Amino acid sequence: MSLQSDLNAVIGEVGALYHERAEETRMITLGMLAGQHTLMLGPPGTAKSALVRELTSRISSAEYWEILLNKFSAPSQIFGPIDVGALAQGQYRQILDGHATTCEIAFVDEIFKCSSAALNSMLAFLNERVYHPESGGAPVACPLISAVCASNELAEDDTVDALYDRLLIRMEVDYLARPESFEALLLSAIDDGQQQAAQTTTVELAALQQAVRGEVPAIALGAAVRSALVDLRADLRHREIVSSDRRWKQAVRLLQASAWLAGREQVSLDDLAVLTHVLWDVPSNRGTVDRLVRGYLAPDDREMADVADQIAQLGRELDRRLDAQDVDGLYDWAFDRHTLLRTAHRSLSTLRATAVEEGRATSWHDAQLEAAERIYRRILTEGLGMDEGAVNAQLASGGAR
Known part of the structure; x- marks a missing residue:
């Protein structure tokens, strides 16, 4: 198999393990291929670190390193401590092995809690792939391909603006929204490992590096x-x-x-x-x-973006009507919008099917369908008062995946 095929297999396998994370999985992979860094922004307990570990474990021979930062994290915790034995002999040097300076893939949790002391070193590490030793001298070249960073919230301190700018890909991650995803999560809590992917595809570090350095830039x-x-x-x-x-x-x-x-x-x-x-x-x-x-994409994708935007507007209108607590008015509104929403949902399903037939990536289409189904489900339950069984039947007949 080609590296492209293997990576697409990895994306599919990891996406199957972590529900509603297909787009994040694909974008982290693209970040690695581009030699760029990804920020995952979201509350605790949304599988950010687990997803990164699973995905990066599929890169054979790659050195992986991770750290949880806090405002007291010193540069030596990131790039290597002082060699005490050498210091006793009057030599000032750091132990770099096993730290950020020697990894190909990094995971940095709570990235915006980077201390001011470590900030400049982190900037050079992410952008220039070098580390300037505390003792001075020539900068140390780092083999970093890509870093995935995580945070529960954006920093309010503008001192980290330069750091934020170096995180090219920015993904908002939230709790599971689809009932079936949540049910699968519950089942996984009592599962003894049978939920693991049937296959575990891996890619070789050397092949990935060749793609990053030569094949991708040639496009x-x-x-x-x-x-x-x-x-x-x-x-x-x-x-x-x-x-x-x-x-x-x-x-x-x-x-x-x-x-x-x-x-x-x-x-x-x-x-x-x-x-x-x-x-x-x-x-x-x-x-x-x-x-x-989306306005610059192919016609099908533009159409899907327009339909998804219409459904999102219905979701915002539902929130306003719920806040107004007008029960009768809410039911009439939801009843009037029901046919429109069902037609829009079918359109999204059809457009996704077209993308599959054309061999295009569907993670974005999946995300739009998931968002549409959430709103559709809310209008049926909160607006029309349907029970869960009736809602599932309605979604199935409406062209859900």
Whole structure:
């Protein structure tokens, strides 16, 4: 099998183990292929660290390193402690083995709690892949391919802005939303390991490094995509959503990684979908970025984005009506919107099926369907008062996966 096939198999297997994490799994993988870093932002207990460990364990021979930071974490905890034996002989040096300086894959938990003392060293490590020893001298080259960082919340201290900017991919992770996913979680608590994937595909570190250094950068970036990126940047700036020049340049490598993983020799407009996880700076403008990016995709994806946006608007309207506590008005509204929502849900299912037939990645389509089903389920239960069995039957007849 080719490396592309193996990586796609890994994504599928890990996605099957961790429900509602298919998009996160794919984006972390693309981050590795692009030689870039991923931020997973979400509350505790959402399988962030477990997902990273499972995914990165599929890279044979890679040195993995992780750390949980706090505001007192010293640079020596990250890059290596002082060699006490050498110090006794009058030599000042650090023990670098087994720390960040020697790993290919890193997981940094609570990244925004990086101490001010370690901040500059962390910046150089992530961006330039070098570490400047405490004793001075030549910088130490680090073999880091990609780091996955996690945090329960964004930092309010602007001193970490430079660190935040170096995390190209930004993923919001929340608790499980789909009832069937939650049920599977409950079953896994009493399972003796049978829930593990039937296959455990791995990839060789050397093959991954070759792709990162040579194959992915060789993917062409055509004029149509370049033009779309120029226009997209202008659209975002018009809405005061600004990304640094460095992020745009790094985003190109992520687009190349997306095309490479799909087996193409040139970036296509479909690959722009990954930018929905790159170009937002705060969660409140993520929806705006998503809609703008989707406007540059292939017609089917634009249609899916429009339908998903309509369903999201219905969800916001449902919240407003629930807050108003108008029971009779809520029922009438939900009844009137029911046919519209069912048709929209079927459209999403059809568009996803088309993407499958065309061999395109469907993690984004899955996420849109999951979001639509959550809102559909809420309108049926909270708006129309249906029980769970009736809701499941309705979703099944409405074209759910």
